[in-house]
Amino acid sequence: MNQFATIIKAPEYPPQLKHKVIFESFDQLASGEAMLLINDHDPRPLRFQFEATRPGLFSWKYLEQGPETFQVKIGKLG
Template sequence: MDTIDVRTIIPRDRHPLIFQTFDALADGAGFELVNDHDPKPLYYQFLHERPGQFTWQYLEQGPSTWRVAIRRQSQDNPTDSGAQDHD
């Protein structure tokens, strides 16, 4: 799984890069997001813009480093909420 460490990226460029990366994924593929804060706003943006298309799993929850596995759902097996283990 590829890793995207957005801690060194200008904040306004982070979400577009993450969505561009997600949109290029094959079904079932994913990446690990590394951030310096809880990316919960990004999670809600995914719910709004890519409903039923993704899974979200926290791998590490702070305090200084947050890691999330984000995967593209198979089109044959979408979820209702688009998320798993988001809390």
């Protein structure tokens, strides 16, 4: 079984769609599943948005922290 239910490569999406795609993908995860976000910069503002809109519902773990590539495992908590 794959460690991630979905993988999102954010640079492949136009700026106006990135967060929409990420949040829709997260919302489709089952409890206990995780997705991988790959980005070309630190997605810290996205984490703040998760904290504001889905407090207590997610986990956030950096797997790679730049300088060119950032990979974050975003899990859906039960």
